[in-house]
Amino acid sequence: MHGQTDVDFDIPIELIHELQQIIGSDGVLTAHSDRMVFECDGFTIEKNCPDVVVFPTSSEQIADVIKACNRHKIPFLPRGAGTSLAGGTLPVGGGVMLVLTRMKEIEEISLRDRYAVVQPGVVNIRLTQALKGTGYHYAPDPSSQGACTIGGNVATNSGGPHTLKYGVTVNHVLGVEAVSSDGEIFRLGGPNADPSGLDLAGVMVGSEGTLAVVTRVWVRLTRNPEGVRTLLGVFDSVDDATNAISAIIGAGIIPAALEMVDHDIMVALEEAFQFGFPLDAEAILIIEVDGIEAGLNAQRDQIIEICQKIGAREVRQAENEKHRQQLWKARKQAFGAIGRLASSLVTQDGVVPRTQIPQMYKTIMEIGKKYDIQIVNVFHAGDGNIHPVMLFDERDPSQTERVLKAGGEILQACLDAGGSVTGEHGIGVEKVKFMKQMFSEDDLDVMSALRSAFNPNNRLSPDKMLPTAGACGHERKAPSKMVAM
């Protein structure tokens, strides 16, 4: 144990003792100073400290912890690396947090049958690193892949730049083992992709930890492409860049990745990585095609032609693998680099039909102007997944309020365009209020019914994802602070 047990618990001391017995005392945090780290994830506007944090190392320990929580009627929730951007791991009602980062074994790799079995705390990039030299990789590559866990990816159905061609997490999950909300260990699916019965592994993906605690994952492995061409399209106007995106997809080309970065983000990236971005350009596109080497130059040339026709100033090609890796490193660490631009930032995660990116960009910038908030943009453009980043200073309450309003208006514009309020970050607590705008009362009622089948007492991850989820009486411990950090 790391410190004295503090006195601000809402939970019985007997439970603490039981947890220490189950996990061992080096895996139970009770001191407030130790638990502080877990009061929020990548969504920092709302915070609440869990009452106890445990670090289980096996499914059996998780089952025992859950049974103990149930005996004492205390809520509990899982957490991976805490990189979620929507408050998916915020312990809204306090309670016990199960941090799964000590379950980090890659248990099996089968190249012949193209799957791997991993524990939930395996960091995403570790699996691809473990596969180096085999000719295979794990396809979902969220920008946080150096830190985020595969268990967390399963919870949020994470995307990433290369999901445009290869699909998101759910397309790569074959099965899961999980612990139910009453502490039973069960398995859904496995190495074989076709389940007998319902596709419940598919249902678990993206359920944000509200149905069961995932303790093991069977993931699909993807063959490395023979060749790759990575292009950097340089544009003097954002309109031209967004029009090029629409034109490429509309021409029936599905690149492996198609990303847009606007001028202000490019400047921050250049300061951070000195990649040699053209700082006088208004926007760049990162376009990658992969596949059979024999066909790649033709695809590349077709894309270059489309970009040039629309008015690209130039289209550069990554000279070699090192150069390509540098480009992707810069793109994937964009959010870190933006920290240089302002003291506070909030990122939105809307989706529009992909051909509507040009109009959506204009709408975003108009909304920024209306609320006098600087907005910079980095898009998973090929999927229609926008990430406008609002820059502000949280010490100014008026700015914070305007940021929240502008964010709401951007998401509403996505819905109006036939899109979604989240493409890959999840609903968490951040977007619960938008669920009623996106779904009907019946839709939400049926979602709630599904949750009840898995999690009837709603003691697992209460007050997440569904606006009705709080109905079981878990009051928020403290009013949300609505202070952006």
Next chain:
Amino acid sequence: MSDSIYQLPIIQTLEPSSAEELAAHVKQGFEQAMAMYPLGGQTSLHYGLAPQTEGWGISTAGVSQIVDFPVKDLTITVGTGITMGFLKQTLANEGLMLPLDVPQQESATLGGVIATNTNGPRRFGLGTVRDYVIGIEAVNGKGQLFHGGGRVVKNVAGYDFCKLLTGSMGTLGVITQATVKLKPIPESASTVVVALDDSDIADGCISMLLESPTVPIAVELLAGEAWSELTGVSRSKLILAIQLAGTEVEVAWSRERLIGDLKRKGAPGALILDGESHTRLWNSIQEFPAGARELTIQVKTVSSGTLPVIEKCLQVDPTCTIQSDAGNGIVTIGFAEVPAGGVAGIAITELGPVASNFHGHVETLGCSNPEELTMGTMWGQLSGPQWLHNRIREQFDPLGLLNPGRFVYS
């Protein structure tokens, strides 16, 4: 095998013309505790246990309109009563496809395909139903019309009802509308076939194909006389058929590379099928699971399970016909006669252990005596706990009215 075997105990068929009207019918059925059988093209009535309870047929024939087809977004939203044939033609007119390779496309509906999770040979390279459905609308057993997903290709808002309803056999809801992702039709497609008499060589060829830079989109291992005629290869124990697709340059390069690689793996003499012979072979493979015969069994394992399952089947009945998606380990076996030992003998005693050695299970796709089927011979070992299946059914259809007695609940 006559169609009458598979008739459902339907006392009246309702044909609503909208999802709302369909929901009102189901609500009425719910209030009367009436059993209800969702009806699409009725091409998969043999899939599922024989139902006992009389009830209404709820047809989706009137819910078949194209709701939204933004061609350049590569998505389409349609009423699920649309036939796969009509959908295919509509998409092809724009150079697009939904590559699911479903049998009996002129009758089979999209709703039925989603409910039964029907997939074909191109699943190896292009994925399955669950990879394409991005938005769904359905009516649950209480008559509630509900939606999941949306019309955009990336979306994580709310629970994924698209996955829940795919393969749910219409037991959680009558699926009324779906949005699916589309792909451009490739410029060119071609087939490489080769005869194989040695299982070890066949297994070596499959391993090679999994790692090949040629990226085949279908890898089929076939056994039975009918296939020799279709492919034109000499009579042999097995035939390997590989489908390639892409630009003309890619296909030409891949073909040449594959023929050399196969030869190096001990499989010389590969032939190329193009044009009509290519189309005829893949149509036959696509239709095979739906063929009229005494018994059709499907073993769903992993790729390395393909040959052990085939060997076991040939041992039980050397005259059986086999079509397998060897890259995925999905083996479909047609028996002209039910083997001695009955359906349980082949599905549970003979194939059950082989399937479970390779992480799989055995299902019965069609049987001339449906009364003989049990939960075990029909669905094999469930891939999730029974209690969870039952609880979900209770939430979506508390009276158990949708397709009663046909699926996995107890």
